[in-house]
Amino acid sequence: MTGISPAFIDHLTTVHQQARHVVPHSMSCAFLEGLLQLLFPSHSERSFNSRSEVEAYVLLLRSDLEKILYRIEERLPGKPDEIADAYFKSLPDLQQQLMDDAAAIEAGDPAAVNIDEVIRTYLGFFAVAVYRLAHQFYRMGVPLLPRVLTTYAHARTGIDIHPGANIGARFCIDHGTGIVIGETADIGNDVKIYQGVTLGALSVEKSMANLKRHPTIEDNVVIYAGATILGGKTVVGHDSIIGGNVWLTESVPPFARVYHRPQIKVSYYEDRADVLNFSI
Incomplete structure (x- = not known):
C-alpha cells in the first residue's frame, strides 16, 4: 500500500495520459552537453581521432535532437527533421561567435591563462555558450526547449539569461x-x-x-x-x-x-x- 488514495492515483494516471508536447529535460540537457563537447575540445571528456568518429558523433547528436523535436512536433513551425538540419547548419557560425566570446573573456581577465582555460572552467562562458545555442532554437520558433537549456545553465552557474x-x-x-x-x-x-x-x-x-x-x-x-x-x-x-x-x-x-x-x-x-x- 502506498498510502495514497485510489482517487489520487486515478487523477495522476489521467494527467500523465493527457500530457503531450513535453520537452524531455534529461535528454535535452544531455544533448546540450554533447553539443558543447563536439564544438569545444577543451570542454570535451572524449577525444575524436578521425573524421569518421566526428561524423558519427554529429549524426548521433542530430538523431537525439530529432527525437526531442518529435516530442513537441505539433507545436513546431516545421517538420522535426527539417528543423534539425537547419540547426546543425548554423553550428559553424555559432562556434565562431562563441570563440570570439571566449577570446574577449580571456583578453579582459588578467587571471585567464588562455582560451582553453576560459572554455573549460569559466562559468560566464558556459552561460553565454548555452544562451547562444538556445537563442538559435528561439529564433527558429522552437517552443520550450530554449528555456529548458537556459534554465539548466542558470542552475549550473547562477547566471540567468533569457534565450530571447x-x-x-x-x-x-x-x-x-x-x-x-x-x-x-x-x-x-x-x-x-x-x-x-x-x-x-x-x-x-x-x-x-x-x-x-x-x-x-x-x-x-x-x-x-x-x-x-x-x-x-x-x-x-x-x-x-x-x-x-x-x-x-x-x-x-x-x-x-x-x-x-x-x-x-x-x-x-x-x-x-x-x-x-x-x-x-
Whole structure:
C-alpha cells in the first residue's frame, strides 16, 4: 500500500495520459552537453581521432535532437527533421561567435591563462555558450526547449539569461553569479558585465508581455557589479561605464559615467563601553 488514495492515483494516471508536447529535460540537457563537447575540445571528456568518429558523433547528436523535436512536433513551425538540419547548419557560425566570446573573456581577465582555460572552467562562458545555442532554437520558433537549456545553465552557474535576449559579438561576463538578463534586452558588441547585474523590466502587466520591457545596452559598455538597469525605454549609450550598485531607470548618453556614491561614516572611539553591539 502506498498510502495514497485510489482517487489520487486515478487523477495522476489521467494527467500523465493527457500530457503531450513535453520537452524531455534529461535528454535535452544531455544533448546540450554533447553539443558543447563536439564544438569545444577543451570542454570535451572524449577525444575524436578521425573524421569518421566526428561524423558519427554529429549524426548521433542530430538523431537525439530529432527525437526531442518529435516530442513537441505539433507545436513546431516545421517538420522535426527539417528543423534539425537547419540547426546543425548554423553550428559553424555559432562556434565562431562563441570563440570570439571566449577570446574577449580571456583578453579582459588578467587571471585567464588562455582560451582553453576560459572554455573549460569559466562559468560566464558556459552561460553565454548555452544562451547562444538556445537563442538559435528561439529564433527558429522552437517552443520550450530554449528555456529548458537556459534554465539548466542558470542552475549550473547562477547566471540567468533569457534565450530571447539579443546579445552582440564578443560578450564578456566576468565572475557572473547573480546576473539576470531579461527576454527583450538588447546588448551590443564588446559589452562586459560583472556579477550581480540585472537588466530587467519595470513593473508591467501581463498584457504587456509582447512589448519591449528590458533595456538596450549599446556597444562598448561596461557594467560593474550589482548594477540594476530597468525598463524597455532605458538605453545606455555606447562607450559608457555603469558603476557598481547603480540603480538606473532612465537613458544615459554615449560616453557616460554613472556612479553610485554611498555615504559611509567612519567613527573613532577610545572607550569600548560606547561600542554598539549588533547580533546578526
